[in-house]
Amino acid sequence: MAATDISSAPSTSVSNPSGTRLRLGALTALVIGSMVGSGVFSLPQNMAAGAGPLAIIIGWGITAVGMLALVFVYQSLATRKPELDAGPYAYAKAGFGPFVGFNAAWGYWISAWVGNVSYAVIVFSALSYFFPAFGDGNTWQAVLGASVLLWVIHFLVMAGVRQAAIVNMIVTIAKIAPIVLFIGIVVVAFKVDVFSADFTGLGNASLGSIMNQVKSTMLVTLWVFIGIEGASVFSARAERRKDIATATVLGFFTCLALYALVSLLSLGIISQPELAALKNPSMAGVLEAVVGPWGAILINLALVVSVVGAFLSWTLLAAEVPHVSGKDGTMPAFFGFENERGVPSTSLLITNILVQIFLIITLFAQSTYQALFFIASTAILVPYIFSGAYAAKLAITGESYGGGQNRAVPMLTGLVATIYGLWLVYAAGLSYLFMCAILYAPGIIFYVWARRENGQRLFHPVEAVLAIALVAVGLYAGYEMWTGAVSAL
Ligand SMILES: NC(=[NH2+])NCCC[C@H](N)C(=O)O
Secondary structure (H helix, E strand, O other), X not given: OHHHHOOOOHXXXXXXXXXXXEOHHHHHHHHHHHHOOOHHHHHHHXXXXXXXXHHHHHHHHHHHHHHHHHHHHHHXXXXXXXXXXXXXXXXXXXXXXHHHHHHHHXXXXXXXXXXXXXXXXXXXXXXXOOOHHHOOOOOHHHHHHHHHHHHHHHHHHHOOOOOEHHHHHHHHXXXXXXXXXXXXXXHHHOOHHHHXXXXXXXXXXHHOOHHHHHHHHHHHHHHHHOOHHXXXXXXXXXXXXXXXXXXXXXXXXXXXXXXXXXXXHHOOOOOHHHHHOOOOOHHHHHHHHHHOHHHHXXXXXXXXXXXXXXXXXXXXXXXXXXXXHHHOOOOOHHHXXXXXXXXXXXXXXXXXXXXXXXXXXXXXXXXXXXXXXXXXXXXOHHHHHHHHHHHHHHHXXXXXXXXXXXXXXXXXXHHHHHHHHHHHHHHHOHHXXXXXXXXXXXXXXXXXXXXXXXXXXXXXXXXXXXHHHHHHHHHXXXXXXXOOOOOOO
């Protein structure tokens, strides 16, 4: 189980003591629960910040195609290469060699822990509704509170706490019910004239072309689906194995519907420029505009429950990535250490120290929740792109395919997922790519460390070129950020 945990979304760590096998409905709930964390609660503002209704619709369309392709990639890889159960990075490694594999693991890890920093920030931004001193989650009071939350979670995990299935179920209901209620209320209050006042967004010159507007939504829509890559791990708990594929697709479309409705219906309550100025979690402000303060209270509380649950799950997962890859030689062996309780304590400690450092940077840089999750979304593209490319490669070469087996569909989904990932690299924009280069480049030290430990050749020629390029871009990016020419925080 440990090895499979890595590819998993949060709820993998859910224990299932009764051992009962899950049916389609429960599996779908697990899939949804593993995706929904903080993202949905800020969708109204995050999507409207740079786009009008038309571009938002197009944005969800592109995401639907790209993410669904990725879902199929992971499903096909899980059946084609069941032995590669360590998740996204294992596919990247099998397909494109150890250096790319390492970077996929490193990037998945960065995404996981930077995402946790954003979680800490948004929890306190929500709590500021009750205690204004927390501001946007980046005041000193908020960072202090976030640090306490971080280390409480740390010690819970050290004590061997896992999310119990029952707790997970309650958290899932507590976060989904308010979202459904939100949609129900906002549908009724929806005003077509508000929604269609500036349908193309072209009336607001600051938004730019439709293309620009669509690009601005891409990291937001990616963020809310992160976690879906882990769904295949739930197969161990399925009553019928084939249910898991159905549950993943059902969970995907349910989330897509919830997300698209939350972002689009909000535009029929509050106009785009006003939505763009709303405080996050912005679902709170939208509901408050319709029903008054209890709406904001409900959403802010739902966010806290949802994100604290996701924070715990993603802490387990973030520690699991270097732990598993430390054990299989992808990362230095010390990451693989486990204490007597079987907790990957070294990996957990390093991960949370990094979260703590970033929280302090957040305070000084006045970083926003959005800047942080943009970094987390950008960082995950490396494992996603190479998983897609690996699935395409298998289908093209025919490796692991029997004679009469259909290769066209997996080839297509692999390619679509890869292209979606590359498009996102483009859409992410320079500042987030630079930030990622700064976070990826130091990984090379740990790669070399691990290779030495195992007496393996450091770089093949192509890998050496990649490594040099990464260091060069990292240094240049560091310089640009230092001088303040570019800023991502
Ligand atoms: N801590 C993380 N890295 N979380 C990633 C998952 C994000 C999740 N889809 C959300 O909306 O919250």
